[in-house]
Amino acid sequence: xxxxxxxxxxxxxxxxxxxxxxxxxxxxxxxxxxxxxxxxxxxxxxxxxxxxxxxxxxxxxxxxxxxxxxxxxxxxxxxxxxxxxxxxxxxxxxxxxxxxxxxxxxxxxxxxxxxxxxxxxxxxxxxxxxxxxxxxxxxxxxxxxxxxxxxxxxxxxxxxxxxxxxxxxxxxxxxxxxxxxxxxxxxxxxxxxxxxxxxxxxxxxxxxxxxxxxxxxxxxxxxxxxxxxxxxxxxxxxxxxxxxxxxxxxxxxxxxxxxxxxxxxxxxx
Ligand SMILES: Nc1ncnc2c1ncn2[C@@H]1O[C@H](COP(=O)(O)OP(=O)(O)OP(=O)(O)O)[C@@H](O)[C@H]1O
Ligand SMILES: [Mg+2]
Numbered sequence: 523x524x525x526x527x528x529x530x531x532x533x534x535x536x537x538x539x540x541x542x543x544x545x546x547x548x549x550x551x552x553x554x555x556x557x558x559x560x561x562x563x564x565x566x567x568x569x570x571x572x573x574x575x576x577x578x579x580x581x582x583x584x585x586x587x588x589x590x591x592x593x594x595x596x597x598x599x600x601x602x603x604x605x606x607x608x609x610x611x612x613x614x615x616x617x618x619x620x621x622x623x624x625x626x627x628x629x630x631x632x633x634x635x636x637x638x639x640x641x642x643x644x645x646x647x648x649x650x651x652x653x654x655x656x657x658x659x660x661x662x663x664x665x666x667x668x669x670x671x672x673x674x675x676x677x678x679x680x681x682x683x684x685x686x687x688x689x690x691x692x693x694x695x696x697x698x699x700x701x702x703x704x705x706x707x708x709x710x711x712x713x714x715x716x717x718x719x720x721x722x723x724x725x726x727x728x729x730x731x732x733x734x735x736x737x738x739x740x741x742x743x744x745x746x747x748x749x750x751x752x753x754x755x756x757x758x759x760x761x762x763x764x765x766x767x768x769x770x771x772x773x774x775x776x777x778x779x780x781x782x783x784x785x786x787x788x789x790x791x
Contacts, residue, residue, distance in 0.1 A: 524586035531581035543736040556723040559733035574598035603674035607685035625677030644675035
């Protein structure tokens with residue numbers, strides 16, 4: 523089990539562009555965290571440093587007691603599974619099953635029986651059980667995203683990082699994502715998800731980290747974040763409907779979801 527620590531971390535790309543500047547964060551094992559922020563805020567660059575796909579140019583990243591600079595990406599990936607923003611950067615097998623079994627077979631070198639057990643469980647959880655023999659590249663993008671997620675689930679890391687899993691998902695896809703995240707939470711896994719879907723973030727996560735212009739500008743509960751106008755403005759996040767409505771009706775500073783809004787209206791008669 524691994525807590526995550528980013529200590530004053532910066533990242534500069536080879537062309538000299540600094541994408542992340544002096545970010546400090548700590549995430550405890552078992553937390554469910556959403557990262558929100560505009561395009562280009564530095565979200566993907568930040569999370570890639572957690573699983574060592576990118577190494578900080580300044581500062582340090584700790585995964586449990588491991589300083590990532592002393593380990594390979596393959597070593598850290600066993601503890602931190604990263605699901606790419608674009609599944610086509612991740613998927614390279616000709617069938618869904620082969621893709622999902624790759625981690626347990628090649629990286630973890632597990633016995634065949636365990637590979638099968640894990641792969642089938644991952645396919646079941648992601649709703650792909652009926653598509654295991656299909657070519658992932660012939661499936662729609664929204665489904666390819668679940669193939670990429672299933673592949674990481676089969677590897678069973680302690681920490682999951684999902685990079686915009688909600689993009690392009692319909693209601694059914696969002697419900698499946700919710701189910702996956704709840705199941706991982708029950709298993710004590712850490713789940714870190716980048717998303718542009720504010721409603722999803724509010725409903726699914728207990729902690730929200732807001733990034734803007736290379737930095738973390740706010741870290742708090744959905745209630746704290748979505749009642750903080752200055753943060754929303756800086757990060758160009760929309761004020762949720764329930765928050766606007768609750769303000770109009772002077773229902774208080776804790777309502778962030780439509781369900782809470784309705785409950786409060788009913789309570790007040
Ligand atoms: N390989 C690269 N070389 C140079 N600059 C890059 C590279 N990858 C990303 N950037 C730049 O770094 C900045 C941060 O990118 P990053 O992908 O971390 O943002 P993001 O918050 O994930 O955005 P999005 O919501 O669009 O995914 C952007 O301005 C981007 O153009
Ligand atoms: Mg990104």
